[in-house]
Amino acid sequence: MIRTLIIDDEPNARRELEKLLNKTGRFNIVGQCGNAVEGVKAINKERPDVIFLDIQMPVIGGFEMLSMIDREIMPQVVFVTAYDEFAIRAFEEKTLDYLLKPVRLERLEMTLEKLQQQIQTEVHPEYETERLTRIPCVKGGNIKLIAPEAVEYAFTDQSGAHLMVDGEVFNTDLTLKALEERSELIRCHRKCLVNIHKVDQIIPGESGTADIKTVSGFTVPVSRRHLKDLKRLVGI
Amino acid sequence: MQLIFSLIQQMSVFMVIAYLFTKSPAFKPLTGESISRQQKIILYFVFTAFSIMGTYFGMPVSDAIANTRAIGAVLAGLIGGPVLGGAVGFTAGLHRYSLGGFTAFSCSISTTVEGLIGGLFHLYLMRQSGVRDLFNPRIALLATFIAESLQMMIILLLAKPYSEAWSLVKVIAVPMTLANSIGAALFISIMRDQKRMVDNVGAIFSAKALKVAEKTLGILDHGFNSETASRLVDIIQKETGVGAVSITDCEKVLAFSGIGADHHAGKPLTSNYALQAISQRKVFYADGVHEPFKCPHSSTCPLGSALVVPLIADKDVLGTIILFEPKTKLFLKNNRSLGEGLASLLSEQLLRSRFEDQKSMLTRSELKLVQAQVNPHFLFNTLNTVIAIIEQDALRAKDLLFHLSNFFRKNLKRENDLATLAEEMDHVNSYLTIERARFEDRLVVETDIDPQLLEVQMPTFTLQPIIENAIKHGIANMFGPGIILVRAEREEDLIRITIEDNAGTYCRKLEGGGLGMNLVDKRIKNLYGDQFGVSAHCVEGEKTQISITLPEGGRK
Numbered sequence: 001m002i003r004t005l006i007i008d009d010e011p012n013a014r015r016e017l018e019k020l021l022n023k024t025g026r027f028n029i030v031g032q033c034g035n036a037v038e039g040v041k042a043i044n045k046e047r048p049d050v051i052f053l054d055i056q057m058p059v060i061g062g063f064e065m066l067s068m069i070d071r072e073i074m075p076q077v078v079f080v081t082a083y084d085e086f087a088i089r090a091f092e093e094k095t096l097d098y099l100l101k102p103v104r105l106e107r108l109e110m111t112l113e114k115l116q117q118q119i120q121t122e123v124h125p126e127y128e129t130e131r132l133t134r135i136p137c138v139k140g141g142n143i144k145l146i147a148p149e150a151v152e153y154a155f156t157d158q159s160g161a162h163l164m165v166d167g168e169v170f171n172t173d174l175t176l177k178a179l180e181e182r183s184e185l186i187r188c189h190r191k192c193l194v195n196i197h198k199v200d201q202i203i204p205g206e207s208g209t210a211d212i213k214t215v216s217g218f219t220v221p222v223s224r225r226h227l228k229d230l231k232r233l234v235g236i
Numbered sequence: 237m238q239l240i241f242s243l244i245q246q247m248s249v250f251m252v253i254a255y256l257f258t259k260s261p262a263f264k265p266l267t268g269e270s271i272s273r274q275q276k277i278i279l280y281f282v283f284t285a286f287s288i289m290g291t292y293f294g295m296p297v298s299d300a301i302a303n304t305r306a307i308g309a310v311l312a313g314l315i316g317g318p319v320l321g322g323a324v325g326f327t328a329g330l331h332r333y334s335l336g337g338f339t340a341f342s343c344s345i346s347t348t349v350e351g352l353i354g355g356l357f358h359l360y361l362m363r364q365s366g367v368r369d370l371f372n373p374r375i376a377l378l379a380t381f382i383a384e385s386l387q388m389m390i391i392l393l394l395a396k397p398y399s400e401a402w403s404l405v406k407v408i409a410v411p412m413t414l415a416n417s418i419g420a421a422l423f424i425s426i427m428r429d430q431k432r433m434v435d436n437v438g439a440i441f442s443a444k445a446l447k448v449a450e451k452t453l454g455i456l457d458h459g460f461n462s463e464t465a466s467r468l469v470d471i472i473q474k475e476t477g478v479g480a481v482s483i484t485d486c487e488k489v490l491a492f493s494g495i496g497a498d499h500h501a502g503k504p505l506t507s508n509y510a511l512q513a514i515s516q517r518k519v520f521y522a523d524g525v526h527e528p529f530k531c532p533h534s535s536t537c538p539l540g541s542a543l544v545v546p547l548i549a550d551k552d553v554l555g556t557i558i559l560f561e562p563k564t565k566l567f568l569k570n571n572r573s574l575g576e577g578l579a580s581l582l583s584e585q586l587l588r589s590r591f592e593d594q595k596s597m598l599t600r601s602e603l604k605l606v607q608a609q610v611n612p613h614f615l616f617n618t619l620n621t622v623i624a625i626i627e628q629d630a631l632r633a634k635d636l637l638f639h640l641s642n643f644f645r646k647n648l649k650r651e652n653d654l655a656t657l658a659e660e661m662d663h664v665n666s667y668l669t670i671e672r673a674r675f676e677d678r679l680v681v682e683t684d685i686d687p688q689l690l691e692v693q694m695p696t697f698t699l700q701p702i703i704e705n706a707i708k709h710g711i712a713n714m715f716g717p718g719i720i721l722v723r724a725e726r727e728e729d730l731i732r733i734t735i736e737d738n739a740g741t742y743c744r745k746l747e748g749g750g751l752g753m754n755l756v757d758k759r760i761k762n763l764y765g766d767q768f769g770v771s772a773h774c775v776e777g778e779k780t781q782i783s784i785t786l787p788e789g790g791r792k
Contacts, residue, residue: 010675012621034678082617
């Protein structure tokens with residue numbers, strides 16, 4: 001069974017697709033999401049084999065959502081769209097397949113064939129994705145979009161990934177890996193990324209580690225592994 | 237004593253000539269407000285002639301001439317200023333000098349001085365009260381009196397021998413001063429009366445033209461056709477009193493009023509004048525004297541003269557207006573300029589009504605475009621929704637199709653201009669029901685409409701584009717549940733309909749205009765006036781509020 005996630009903002013469309021997928025008997029639907037933020041969260045959690053992704057969704061569309069997922073867990077992507085067959089053809093190469101709404105069962109079975117071949121290779125697909133221009137964050141139940149340039153540093157703890165922006169901490173469903181891959185935030189520690197433009201000074205510590213002092217006076221740890229690269233980046 | 241009578245006789249002859257002068261074209265410069273250089277030259281010859289005539293009409297008195305030469309010189313100065321006065325005086329003086337006698341030199345000097353004195357009065361009056369007082373007989377009397385007194389003094393000073401000069405002045409001083417002063421005053425008064433008459437005729441014609449303009453205003457807003465043309469020709473013929481008036485388009489007579497209406501009305505254009513006026517965009521004039529108007533339709537037509545003026549709007553000749561007079565009457569020059577004025581007035585009105593036409597055509601086609609734009613996406617989404625639910629909930633799918641059908645039926649029927657709020661809400665309601673099926677819990681619609689306002693009228697397709705914007709650019713672009721609030725309320729002397737969403741996501745698009753809202757605004761303003769229409773208030777990320785204002789009762 002193929003572990004499947006449906007991401008579409010229209011409930012009727014999700015139900016319709018769910019029904020079709022079930023008819024083939026080959027898909028195991030592990031979740032359904034109504035927007036991109038929920039989608040990222042579910043992908044990180046469920047690690048599905050394939051996502052059926054709507055292109056037109058509120059605020060963050062399907063293409064942009066892909067840039068929020070780290071490459072290691074990138075599922076196979078089947079775009080589903082109501083319009084713009086021509087626009088989607090430009091991305092044909094970059095996805096496994098695309099389906100036009102309303103989806104017909106015969107067409108879905110073709111997708112299934114392609115999918116089975118891909119999954120057998122056990123290689124994660126390498127989709128070309130855009131750089132991140134905004135990071136969806138949750139604060140007090142509201143979703144806020146933050147520009148990567150505004151982030152001072154990012155870190156993870158048991159509760160997930162967080163961003164430090166203007167002295168405030170925001171939670172995000174994106175992984176540090178995704179942020180590292182698609183933004184200018186630099187890895188300085190297993191659990192930390194830092195914005196190189198917000199570094200005030202690097203203070204050497206014990207046994208090849210160091211501490212970064214950010215422009216706002218926060219301390220960010222630097223592990224021995226990343227110190228060299230960091231120094232090279234700041235030109236020391 | 238005999239001298240006085242003789243001078244009065246002279247003066248009378250003078251007055252007759254003066255009267256004839258005021259009827260001649262040479263008088264024309266004096267009917268205007270100011271006199272050009274060229275006109276001054278004409279006046280120079282005219283007044284010099286008067287002055288020299290005064291010398292010739294004079295009576296020989298002991299080797300000198302008792303005369304009315306002063307009138308021409310003083311009046312030239314008074315009317316035309318010191319330069320003209322001096323020039324006339326000098327020329328007439330030179331002429332007098334050539335005749336000889338012991339006062340020849342003194343008289344030639346004094347005539348020049350008299351012209352200059354008239355000029356001084358001119359300067360003073362122009363500074364005090366302008367051109368009006370130049371034609372005041374009392375002032376002419378005073379000016380000539382002073383000038384003649386001065387002349388006597390100059391004769392006494394310059395003429396030799398003094399004893400003879402003295403005895404001459406004793407005889408001529410009183411009669412000449414009186415005759416010249418009174419003569420100048422009468423002359424001026426004749427000129428003033430003539431000038432007033434010309435002014436009055438001008439005023440009567442201006443009043444006529446204004447009256448026609450006022451009465452014809454707006455008629456052409458109803459189009460350029462035989463109905464509006466016949467209203468126009470009736471008014472123009474009645475107000476101007478010309479024999480007949482006709483308005484044509486480029487092919488036929490649209491309307492004809494007056495003499496000869498029996499055989500002109502509705503005929504195709506065949507006269508050379510009309511056809512040439514149209515093809516050459518020129519005024520054609522058959523004055524009836526040099527060039528008689530020949531009626532192309534009837535050999536017994538009583539019309540003898542015609543003025544054909546093309547009606548031109550935006551570079552296109554749309555037709556002509558023709559003024560006729562019967563053979564028994566002269567075509568007045570004033571009627572000619574009136575006719576040309578009327579044509580330009582009508583052309584102006586045609587241009588405006590054309591512009592209005594194009595504007596409303598544009599609005600109509602824009603509306604069509606918006607209607608056409610909305611449909612494919614909406615239809616497409618709706619069909620997909622129906623496909624998605626038809627298996628599990630056939631009744632609901634059927635209900636949605638009913639709403640879709642209603643929505644399109646309303647769209648199709650929206651050709652006529654007005655709809656009530658109830659009709660608009662019915663249209664919008666079908667739309668919203670379908671969109672709710674698509675968005676489910678992401679779309680909440682609340683309405684708060686004063687039931688008394690349901691009959692309020694507005695242009696069709698007013699609410700739908702705004703609601704559609706709220707969904708397409710608002711609710712569809714937010715994560716959380718979207719709420720659309722439709723409210724209609726009375727507010728002092730107007731009615732306000734508010735459409736509010738809680739997304740606040742299209743502030744910038746609103747600033748950029750478009751979104752079909754300009755069209756809604758334009759149509760309301762066209763219908764009800766500029767104080768009504770659509771306004772937007774947007775708080776980024778919070779809400780967008782579109783407010784439609786209509787007049788109380790929804791009608792003008």
